[in-house]
Amino acid sequence: MHKSINQPPSKSTSLFSDIRYFLLQKPEHKTLIKFHSEEVRYDYIQRVMQRIGVDTNTYSVLNLHKIGIDAPTSYVFNELLQWNGDSTCWPNHIAKVNRIDNNLENIQILPLGMGKYPLPFMKSFFGLKLIPLFLLNAMNIKRTPDEFDNDNARYLLYKCSGGYPIGIFAMYTRSSIRSMGERTKSQLIFGVGFNFYGNENWQDHRKLINKTWELVHNRVTSNVLNRLKLLCEWRLKHSYEKSI
Numbered sequence: 001m002h003k004s005i006n007q008p009p010s011k012s013t014s015l016f017s018d019i020r021y022f023l024l025q026k027p028e029h030k031t032l033i034k035f036h037s038e039e040v041r042y043d044y045i046q047r048v049m050q051r052i053g054v055d056t057n058t059y060s061v062l063n064l065h066k067i068g069i070d071a072p073t074s075y076v077f078n079e080l081l082q083w084n085g086d087s088t089c090w091p092n093h094i095a096k097v098n099r100i101d102n103n104l105e106n107i108q109i110l111p112l113g114m115g116k117y118p119l120p121f122m123k124s125f126f127g128l129k130l131i132p133l134f135l136l137n138a139m140n141i142k143r144t145p146d147e148f149d150n151d152n153a154r155y156l157l158y159k160c161s162g163g164y165p166i167g168i169f170a171m172y173t174r175s176s177i178r179s180m181g182e183r184t185k186s187q188l189i190f191g192v193g194f195n196f197y198g199n200e201n202w203q204d205h206r207k208l209i210n211k212t213w214e215l216v217h218n219r220v221t222s223n224v225l226n227r228l229k230l231l232c233e234w235r236l237k238h239s240y241e242k243s244i
């Protein structure tokens with residue numbers, strides 16, 4: 001195991017440390033899944049669709065990140081179930097997680113923690129209605145694997161609305177598949193699908209959108225997954241040491 005699992009990830013305490021940990025810091029492990037051909041992309045999308053029951057072909061953008069974790073899927077999924085405004089692995093000072101009625105099924109993501117606009121007359125920021133940044137309503141929370149599921153898969157799947165252009169958001173974990181070259185105990189996959197501000201005909205702006213996505217969202221998502229990996233592996237090691 002990596003030496004870093006001797007300590008859990010450092011907790012962010014401010015907007016500035018969020019920027020440092022999630023935007024400026026280079027992730028130790030690359031997580032973005034890149035498709036080298038449309039055929040490979042289509043095949044992967046079909047497998048995702050079969051797993052979570054959503055037709056991902058309806059979205060112009062399907063963005064997937066994956067990381068291997070040396071911990072059982074139950075450990076990884078349990079960490080996902082703890083997702084809230086105090087989560088160590090999420091930039092809560094930039095985009096705070098607010099469980100509605102303390103419910104995992106309905107979540108608001110609030111920019112800078114703001115639940116309302118700072119001035120009474122404000123209805124948006126320069127025409128952008130960013131509060132909430134996301135409104136997540138659970139489509140399915142798969143807490144236990146299917147009886148004949150050899151991959152031991154569990155996931156949280158949300159329908160997204162709000163100020164930002166995401167249609168679905170999935171956090172998915174399963175056992176590693178050796179034939180795919182995966183060597184850790186589990187795999188954690190984050191996926192989003194959307195049409196850019198509801199517009200499917202965005203091909204002319206593909207380079208700009210992809211670049212923006214790479215610089216911001218891919219960096220944040222990759223750091224979130226790297227921190228989840230570290231936390232799960234540290235927690236497993238810590239529980240083992242306490243038992244002996």
